[in-house]
Amino acid sequence: MALLYSLCCVSFSALVIVALYVSPVVSTSRRVLGDYGKLENGFRVTLKHVDSSKNLTKWERIQRGIKRGNHRLQRLNAMVLAASGDSAEVQAPIVAGNGEFLMDLSIGTPPNSYSAILDTGSDLIWTQCKPCTQCFDQSTPIFDPQKSSTFTKLSCSSDLCEALPQSTCSDGSCEYLYTYGDYSSTQGVMATETFKFDSVSVPNIGFGCGEDNEGDGFSQGAGLVGLGRGPLSLVSQLKEPKFSYCLTAMDETQKSLLLMGSIASANESLGEMRTTPLIRNPSQPSFYYLSLQGITVGSTRLPIKESTFALEDNGSGGVIIDSGTTITYLEQAAFSVLKKAFILEMKLPVDTLSSTGLDLCFTLPSGSTQVEVPKLVFHFDGADLDLPAENYMIADSSSGVICLAMGGSSGMSIFGNVQQQNMLVVHDLEKETVSFIETQCQNI
Structure with a gap:
């Protein structure tokens, strides 16, 4: 299935029109400390x-x-x-x-x-x-x-x-x-x-x-x-x-927007809520680890082993969700498979000369006002995120390129903030879950 990336914003049947821009264990335990910030609402x-x-x-x-x-x-x-003990350098935490x-x-x-x-x-x-x-x-x-x-x-x-x-x-x-x-x-x-x-x-x-x-x-x-x-x-x-x-x-x-405390709860009237459990990494207890089980590009589930995204016993690997990182980074072997799938699905020449800083860009057809891009779905445990095209493709008609807003990593994978834009993302530390609702931020 393909999405159309276009100058106009229209949707019909299975195609969505969006703008072409010009410019291993789930834990429910939580350490509770003393009587600090009290906030009723x-x-x-x-x-x-x-x-x-x-x-x-x-x-x-x-x-x-x-x-x-x-x-x-x-x-x-x-x-x-x-933290995993694989580094010879001794340093402060x-x-x-x-x-x-x-x-x-x-x-x-x-x-x-x-x-x-x-x-x-x-x-x-x-x-x-x-x-x-x-x-x-x-x-x-x-x-x-x-x-x-x-x-x-x-x-x-x-x-x-x-x-x-x-x-x-x-x-x-x-x-x-x-x-x-x-x-x-x-x-x-x-x-x-x-x-x-x-x-x-x-x-x-x-x-x-x-x-x-x-x-x-x-x-x-x-x-x-x-x-x-x-x-x-x-x-x-x-x-x-x-x-x-x-x-x-x-x-x-x-x-x-940032919402804290009781008002941070997801309002299901905004749309369908998808919830996935958090995973705890004892060596990195601050991070929000998720269980990513697979990725679909177009209509094909990519041949990536689920263990590729697994959190290892020594604390390495795994997938975190992070608002402080711009694009998504996938473990290098998985990213290579994803790149090949996009090259096959996009049916556009790969641009090897652009200086965008992104790993995969395509040359836009001269005078084009819209281009087909494949669907991209992240399959988290219990939550399939079918992303809008603007959450993973970035186009610059002045440079004549459209690029995949993702990269490769030699260690952990990170689900970045471009992929999270125009979603209400709820972190519940008591239930140990992250929930997603696709919405426009002005509706919240």
Whole structure:
């Protein structure tokens, strides 16, 4: 079955018309910590893409995202390799870091406004704090805990201090060191504070007050909000540990959305909900691992062994869903099979000269206004995702190419944010599931 990728937006029978752009074990256990952020209902905030303030075309944003995604993939694979014991290098515990979206929030009493990077691949919430021995430039004043009446340092025996991958004790206070996969880091004191998201205030959120911070990846914001599965993350500290997001396409003016707590539940009136269980990787407990059982291109299920995407006993391999990675990366053997299938189905010449940064591009017919592309279905455990064409094909008529928004990986596979756009994606840490509803974000 084929989809038509076109300048007009019409649908009929089995063909869908979309725009041609110009420019091993399921676990239900969860570590519950002390009495931190209490939130009876929930809140919603808009998200900004990290490149939204720049005067860039969609294609330029994609290319920048691909470069960041390639670096992120390398960091993630290095982390898994180190944790599996296959790396000879001994180093401090490292986490993923960075992301593709920013959220606005306020910290302290009285509240001070900041933007922070949202990251589903790490746990710690932190911001730069005074006195700062080393801080990167940020557009807002650095948070001064002495001017907040609700700032409280955490003791060394606190649950959150004990949950840190690396900490020390100084004068009874918990000090942390959090190192990211690109060797950027934040170091400071653990504390609790009142956070405000839109109009909703949440007291006693545990966070890192960073007094020594370095790295190139944080310059878009004043810190980072971890949404991983570990106990330090924002979602784990809420009374109802769930969140959802709807990510718009990069060229849309409509903002992306993040919903936290009870309001993050999927509204089935939006459309059919597909739910798949999460898999837990003891060596990487922060990541959201899914069970990918196969892929269909066109009308053919690809000859890829299910074990290709399996999580190995040593913690390597597997598939994670990640909002902080732009495109999807598949284990190299699987990606090679997928590439061959697309070359066979597309019936267009492969473009070998383009500098898009993507692995597979095709030359568009001269003067074409639409082109057929094959269906693409990801078969997760209990959830078949039949993706819209714009969630995996990116066209640039000015360059005369249309490209597959996917790449190969020498380790883990990642289901990236282009493939998730215009879906409500619900992460439920209590039920240990991820659910998908295809929708337009403005409908939420």
